[in-house]
Amino acid sequence: MKYLDEFRDQTLAEPLLKELRRSVTKPFRVMEVCGTHTMSIFRSGLRTLLPEEIELISGPGCPVCVTSASHIDAILAMAELQNTRIALFGDLFRVPGSNGLSLANASSQGAKVDIVYSPMDSLNLARKYPEELIVFLGVGFETTTPGIAATILAAKNSALDNFAVFSTHKTMPPPLLALLDDPELQIDGLLCPGHVSSIIGAGAYQPLADTYKLACVVGGFEPADILQALILMARQIANGEARVENAYTRAVRWEENSRAQQMVRAIFKTADMEWRGLGVIPESGLAIREEYSHYDAERRLNIKLTPATEPKGCRCGEILKGKEVPSQCPLYGKRCTPGNPVGPCMVSSEGTCAAFFKYTQ
Amino acid sequence: MKVIEIQGDPDDFLSGQIALVDADGIRKETRLDIVDRWPDLGDYLIIHAGFAIHTLDPQEAETNIRLMREMAEKVEAAEAVEQRT
Numbered sequence A: 001m002k003y004l005d006e007f008r009d010q011t012l013a014e015p016l017l018k019e020l021r022r023s024v025t026k027p028f029r030v031m032e033v034c035g036t037h038t039m040s041i042f043r044s045g046l047r048t049l050l051p052e053e054i055e056l057i058s059g060p061g062c063p064v065c066v067t068s069a070s071h072i073d074a075i076l077a078m079a080e081l082q083n084t085r086i087a088l089f090g091d092l093f094r095v096p097g098s099n100g101l102s103l104a105n106a107s108s109q110g111a112k113v114d115i116v117y118s119p120m121d122s123l124n125l126a127r128k129y130p131e132e133l134i135v136f137l138g139v140g141f142e143t144t145t146p147g148i149a150a151t152i153l154a155a156k157n158s159a160l161d162n163f164a165v166f167s168t169h170k171t172m173p174p175p176l177l178a179l180l181d182d183p184e185l186q187i188d189g190l191l192c193p194g195h196v197s198s199i200i201g202a203g204a205y206q207p208l209a210d211t212y213k214l215a216c217v218v219g220g221f222e223p224a225d226i227l228q229a230l231i232l233m234a235r236q237i238a239n240g241e242a243r244v245e246n247a248y249t250r251a252v253r254w255e256e257n258s259r260a261q262q263m264v265r266a267i268f269k270t271a272d273m274e275w276r277g278l279g280v281i282p283e284s285g286l287a288i289r290e291e292y293s294h295y296d297a298e299r300r301l302n303i304k305l306t307p308a309t310e311p312k313g314c315r316c317g318e319i320l321k322g323k324e325v326p327s328q329c330p331l332y333g334k335r336c337t338p339g340n341p342v343g344p345c346m347v348s349s350e351g352t353c354a355a356f357f358k359y360t361q
Numbered sequence B: 001m002k003v004i005e006i007q008g009d010p011d012d013f014l015s016g017q018i019a020l021v022d023a024d025g026i027r028k029e030t031r032l033d034i035v036d037r038w039p040d041l042g043d044y045l046i047i048h049a050g051f052a053i054h055t056l057d058p059q060e061a062e063t064n065i066r067l068m069r070e071m072a073e074k075v076e077a078a079e080a081v082e083q084r085t
């Protein structure tokens, strides 16, 4: 991992910080779209080192946090079914549904739930438990979807029958457009997510830069990457510019990753999607195409989404819109802690509330 | 992570597209189904949830490290000048 260590190097961060201080000429507000940025900014201590002219606001980029309560309820209902086994990435495990119970509770009461590292691992589960239907929870943005599309294709190609995906996949520019249309949200720059951008390409943000006169900079996740991105952003703002720049060229090109996007388009089609805190955003989600409906858990198990209420008192919606900070939530640090989370913001390791709690207490 | 072995055919999704990668002696397999450019041996891969998503040739990887370093040095040099004046 030598390569990565170079970017973590503290001696690299210090001069970058100095350059950043030099580049800032006036106060500005930046939304870091991605939960991984939020987490890295806290973990590295960057938040306390940045010039005070820069205000950072967390955005809707944590896939767990933006999964609606009705989707969580549907997942819990599937976990209750006989001969069904849920496979998922870890974070969703502890998110409570509208009755306050989570997959973790379901699992301790006998539901079959497996945490996997890659969606491909769920095909191994399908081979191991031929009498069960393995339902992989497809929760994520553009970075995650291509691998899940490839997994569905692999299941089809190897004639694996007992595998399906529950898709709550979401796509990135639509919620940003929805947020930016809100006149209450005054931001000058977007720190665009590195991994999502490696799939959709930096060029995908051009309409945002054009329409909202926003400085959009794609950034990686190491402290030096984030600093570099903020330097470019500060310079744009100082010069009165608003364009798309890429500070993460080692992973992101201007163009999309067409192999990945072709894979996604072959298996999924755009659909309206419900987001926690943001409501239904047209064409912001991905549903499995008819041709692959055999691999669509929603159709195969005849899942109907029912409207669900958010946990009482939880301010996740406002936090995710960048309008409030966690300490403004009445439950924060009292009824809601990482050990006993009420809302998804506190559950996900990339959640804003969890990050605040871990690094500011 | 550095690519040390490649299996499968870039145009045939049935062929099991897999690369063996090495990072400091730790070896593991990663899927190549959705990588932006089919790698050569010695290239580096950026990996997400078991899938390679981006290929860098060794030169690109080095250039990136150098750019960051230069940026840091340039800033230091600028500071040295400032202090002198």
Ligand code: SF4
Pocket (backbone or CB within 6 Å): A313, A314, A315, A316, A319, A326, A329, A330, A331, A332, A333, A336, A337, A341, A342, A343, A344, A345, A346, A347, A353
């Ligand atoms: S502190 Fe808990 S309840 Fe409040 S917004 Fe955050 S996650 Fe929701």
Ligand code: SF4
Pocket (backbone or CB within 6 Å): A035, A058, A059, A060, A061, A062, A063, A064, A065, A066, A316, A319, A320, A321, A344, A345, A346, A348, A350, A351, A352, A353
């Ligand atoms: S719940 Fe919290 S971390 Fe998750 S998206 Fe919303 S604000 Fe971000």
